[in-house]
Amino acid sequence: xxxxxxxxxxxxxxxxxxxxxxxxxxxxxxxxxxxxxxxxxxxxxxxxxxxxxxxxxxxxxxxxxxxxxxxxxxxxxxxxxxxxxxxxxxxxxxxxxxxxxxxxxxxxxxxxxxxxxxxxxxxxxxxxxxxxxxxxxxxxxxxxxxxxxxxxxxxxxxxxxxxxxxxxxxxxxxxxxxxxxxxxxxxxxxxxxxxxxxxxxxxxxxxxxxxxxxxxxxxxxxxxxxxxxxxxxxxxxxxxxxxxxxxxxxxxxxxxxxxxxxxxxxxxxxxxxxxxxxxxxxxxxxxxxxxxxxxxxxxxxxxxxxxxxxxxxxxxxxxxxxxxxxxxxxxxxxxxxxxxxxxxxxxxxxxxxxxxxxxxxxxxxxxxxxxxxxxxxxxxxxxxxxxxxxxxxxxxxxxxxxxxxxxxxxxxxxxxxxxxxxxxxxxxxxxxxxxxx
Amino acid sequence: xxxxxxxxxxxxxxxxxxxxxxxxxxxxxxxxxxxxxxxxxxxxxxxxxxxxxxxxxxxxxxxxxxxxxxxxxxxxxxxxxxxxxxxxxxxxxxxxxxxxxxxxxxxxxxxxxxxxxxxxxxxxxxxxxxxxxxxxxxxxxxxxxxxxxxxxxxxxxxxxxxxxxxxxxxxxxxxxxxxxxxxxxxxxxxxxxxxxxxxxxxxxxxxxxxxxxxxxxxxxxxxxxxxxxxxxxxxxxxxxxxxxxxxxxxxxxxxxxxxxxxxxxxxxxxxxxxxxxxxxxxxxxxxxxxxxxxxxxxxxxxxxxxxxxxxxxxxxxxxxxxxxxxxxxxxxxxxxxxxxxxxxxxxxxxxxxxxxxxxxxxxxxxxxxxxxxxxxxxxxxxxxxxxxxxxxxxxxxxxxx
Numbered sequence: 146x147x148x149x150x151x152x153x154x155x156x157x158x159x160x161x162x163x164x165x166x167x168x169x170x171x172x173x174x175x176x177x178x179x180x181x182x183x184x185x186x187x188x189x190x191x192x193x194x195x196x197x198x199x200x201x202x203x204x205x206x207x208x209x210x211x212x213x214x215x216x217x218x219x220x221x222x223x224x225x226x227x228x229x230x231x232x233x234x235x236x237x238x239x240x241x242x243x244x245x246x247x248x249x250x251x252x253x254x255x256x257x258x259x260x261x262x263x264x265x266x267x268x269x270x271x272x273x274x275x276x277x278x279x280x281x282x283x284x285x286x287x288x289x290x291x292x293x294x295x296x297x298x299x300x301x302x303x304x305x306x307x308x309x310x311x312x313x314x315x316x317x318x319x320x321x322x323x324x325x326x327x328x329x330x331x332x333x334x335x336x337x338x339x340x341x342x343x344x345x346x347x348x349x350x351x352x353x354x355x356x357x358x359x360x361x362x363x364x365x366x367x368x369x370x371x372x373x374x375x376x377x378x379x380x381x382x383x384x385x386x387x388x389x390x391x392x393x394x395x396x397x398x399x400x401x402x403x404x405x406x407x408x409x410x411x412x413x414x415x416x417x418x419x420x421x422x423x424x425x426x427x428x429x430x431x432x433x434x435x436x437x438x439x440x441x442x443x444x445x446x447x448x449x450x451x452x453x454x455x456x457x458x459x460x461x462x463x464x465x466x467x468x469x470x471x472x473x474x475x476x477x478x479x480x481x482x483x484x485x486x487x488x489x490x491x492x493x494x495x496x497x498x499x500x501x502x503x504x505x506x507x508x509x510x511x512x513x514x515x516x517x518x519x520x521x522x523x524x525x526x527x528x529x530x531x532x533x534x535x536x537x538x539x540x541x542x543x544x545x546x547x548x549x550x551x552x553x554x555x556x557x558x559x560x561x562x563x564x565x566x567x568x569x570x571x572x573x574x575x576x577x578x579x580x581x582x
Numbered sequence: 583x584x585x586x587x588x589x590x591x592x593x594x595x596x597x598x599x600x601x602x603x604x605x606x607x608x609x610x611x612x613x614x615x616x617x618x619x620x621x622x623x624x625x626x627x628x629x630x631x632x633x634x635x636x637x638x639x640x641x642x643x644x645x646x647x648x649x650x651x652x653x654x655x656x657x658x659x660x661x662x663x664x665x666x667x668x669x670x671x672x673x674x675x676x677x678x679x680x681x682x683x684x685x686x687x688x689x690x691x692x693x694x695x696x697x698x699x700x701x702x703x704x705x706x707x708x709x710x711x712x713x714x715x716x717x718x719x720x721x722x723x724x725x726x727x728x729x730x731x732x733x734x735x736x737x738x739x740x741x742x743x744x745x746x747x748x749x750x751x752x753x754x755x756x757x758x759x760x761x762x763x764x765x766x767x768x769x770x771x772x773x774x775x776x777x778x779x780x781x782x783x784x785x786x787x788x789x790x791x792x793x794x795x796x797x798x799x800x801x802x803x804x805x806x807x808x809x810x811x812x813x814x815x816x817x818x819x820x821x822x823x824x825x826x827x828x829x830x831x832x833x834x835x836x837x838x839x840x841x842x843x844x845x846x847x848x849x850x851x852x853x854x855x856x857x858x859x860x861x862x863x864x865x866x867x868x869x870x871x872x873x874x875x876x877x878x879x880x881x882x883x884x885x886x887x888x889x890x891x892x893x894x895x896x897x898x899x900x901x902x903x904x905x906x907x908x909x910x911x912x913x914x915x916x917x918x919x920x921x922x923x924x925x926x927x928x929x930x931x932x933x934x935x936x937x938x939x940x941x942x943x944x945x946x947x948x949x950x951x952x953x954x955x956x957x958x959x960x961x962x963x964x965x966x967x968x969x970x971x972x973x974x975x976x977x978x979x980x981x982x983x
Binding site for chain 2: 153154155156157168169171172176180211212213214215216217218219228230231233234235294296299300302303304305307308309310311312313314315317318319320321322323324325326327331332333334335336337338339340342343344346347348349350351352354355356357358359362363365366367368369370371372375376378379380381382383384385386387388389390391394395396398399400402403404405408409410412417419421422423425482485486487488489490491492493494495497498501502503505506508517520521522523524526527528529530531532
């Protein structure tokens with residue numbers, strides 16, 4: 146399930162220090178670890194990683210709700226932070242070292258690690274690195290070859306630099322929320338998404354690899370800055386450009402498309418079953434009508450060509466849905482795909498572990514974690530033939546699991562000193578009783 | 583020209599995801615030669631939007647956004663000469679990326695085995711909707727359908743309503759960022775080993791995996807038997823302001839946790855309420871929501887969404903304006919950071935495109951205009967393959983370019 150260390154991977158020999166947290170950061174560090182980088186998660190026993198948990202003592206009522214679903218068997222007892230599914234999924238193949246950056250001793254250890262690191266990636270709030278004494282100026286003076294990535298929500302300059310934000314905040318400010326509402330309601334009915342998080346992580350994994358190539362030529366590291374909000378602006382490019390070119394400020398597209406019709410999500414037989422449909426051409430529409438058993442629709446003047454269909458969506462959608470309602474989603478997907486009409490089930494995640502396509506592609510890998518046992522997670526997101534990325538290098542680390550390997554092995558800290566640091570609670574493998582977030 | 587100067591990429595991809603990935607590379611200096619079909623070109627040349635709603639293949643907004651800093655050549659890959667030319671370009675490439683339907687690249691004479699003969703050191707990255715193998719391999723989908731089959735659309739829905747898609751094309755932009763990261767991985771691997779690489783990337787795999795609600799939700803289900811992200815009843819569960827509120831010119835989004843009650847009171851200019859004996863003990867009791875709304879709404883309805891956001895953020899409260907596209911185009915933060923880049927359009931005029939999604943302070947890139955269809959055919963064929971200009975005329979007369 147995990148691979149021997151001798152196998153060659155693309156980012157072999159690249160050492161990453163990571164404070165890549167919550168959702169956005171781990172998606173980036175996961176890609177780097179999957180590609181073979183040595184990723185060392187910098188943690189603290191005095192401050193709980195938000196990727197591992199939200200409270201030192203998990204409130205029992207939270208364990209019964211959505212939050213509890215993250216933890217193995219909804220068990221919130223001591224050590225829950227090592228049984229967090231999100232952490233264990235994304236931090237596979239990482240190492241964990243606890244050095245308390247709030248202490249002089251911890252910071253010195255961190256500086257020592259920076260000396261031989263290639264990358265340091267962090268998405269703390271914009272002011273955190275200065276407060277901790279780990280700013281770019283400080284760290285690049287220690288290691289001029291260091292590549293550091295900072296990616297707070299709104300970047301590290303400008304009027305919103307210190308704005309507090311979560312997923313919904315960012316999506317709202319960059320216009321995404323306004324575009325994706327239901328057509329018949331105000332934004333209060335728009336479901337929350339966290340699309341900017343994986344997007345940020347993917348761009349971090351891209352940016353650092355560009356910087357590694359640049360460093361081969363310049364011999365120097367650099368600071369890379371990312372605004373998670375700005376990276377999402379690209380995703381609304383169609384509407385932004387339409388505003389410039391044609392003065393339209395579009396809003397609440399619902400499930401409609403700029404040019405295709407019919408287009409959207411249609412209810413099928415059964416509970417909460419839907420078919421997503423995208424009809425790109427007159428030919429595809431004619432084939433849809435054949436499968437529906439209503440070929441006359443294809444010549445109905447309201448629907449006869451793309452422009453007519455687009456203008457009569459309010460008429461067309463109920464006709465399509467009256468048909469889909471009589472059939473199963475999976476049946477319709479297969480029938481329509483066989484006829485060359487783009488159609489897809491709205492898949493339920495609870496059923497994806499049995500999806501024949503995902504199974505054949507090895508989408509799920511098993512990882513054996515010391516505290517969580519053998520669990521299935523999505524595999525690295527590309528299949529490489531020459532340097533296969535699966536199996537992954539190993540499970541996610543428990544808190545401070547690699548303190549000895551990293552501090553004694555890499556930094557050469559003596560056994561005596563190591564034990565002293567443990568006594569002083571600079572390092573450890575359990576959060577202190579008063580650990581905060 | 584940028585940190586990737588000297589890296590040669592033969593780009594046979596079209597649409598959104600893979601072109602977004604190669605745009606990140608071309609904007610950072612890689613020499614991306616984009617091969618398009620003579621006459622039709624990339625499908626994004628027909629996506630629009632178009633200036634003044636007049637369709638033109640060189641002035642489609644999506645093409646302009648996705649293909650900055652690339653060179654375009656046209657080649658008919660159905661002709662023997664076209665295939666010969668593409669093979670010779672592949673011999674000079676560090677990386678070949680394609681997004682044909684599975685099986686097509688082999689028919690065009692540029693499959694993994696052929697590329698192995700031509701250029702054993704090159705990486706070949708194949709990007710497709712469902713990957714090169716698997717039962718759904720030949721399914722036709724667009725961005726919404728791939729998102730639906732990836733499982734995330736099912737939970738993007740208000741309680742009791744139909745699933746709601748995200749912005750048009752946004753799922754494939756997200757996938758494109760992931761494609762870029764693994765493409766660079768394939769490039770690095772092929773260069774360190776000297777033995778090339780063959781990467782099979784499925785957009786469906788990516789969307790089903792993507793944090794937050796793909797992979798993490800699947801992992802949660804594996805750990806506890808239930809999902810973490812599910813459809814939520816949006817009803818407010820405490821008296822504290824939470825969710826969408828009106829402003830004089832639109833809407834704002836407000837998050838107020840119990841420990842931020844003082845920040846909320848300061849925001850609305852009512853510090854007297856911080857220790858209010860009536861409200862303070864009842865902040866978690868939803869029955870008191872109307873009393874808080876009664877002081878909040880009048881304050882909101884005298885202010886713009888931008889003013890409300892700034893007032894909240896000044897107190898450290900996560901308040902945001904729900905901006906329209908017009909607001910974003912004129913946003914003071916994006917303007918102060920110089921985010922948008924004015925880029926020339928073929929045929930005149932400029933368009934302000936979203937700028938760098940990340941900023942490399944040491945080795946910045948440069949965003950140059952997207953090419954007109956076949957704009958660089960002569961340049962690339964003469965410079966790379968030693969054709970004379972007259973040779974290219976002959977190829978054009980034969981319909982190859």
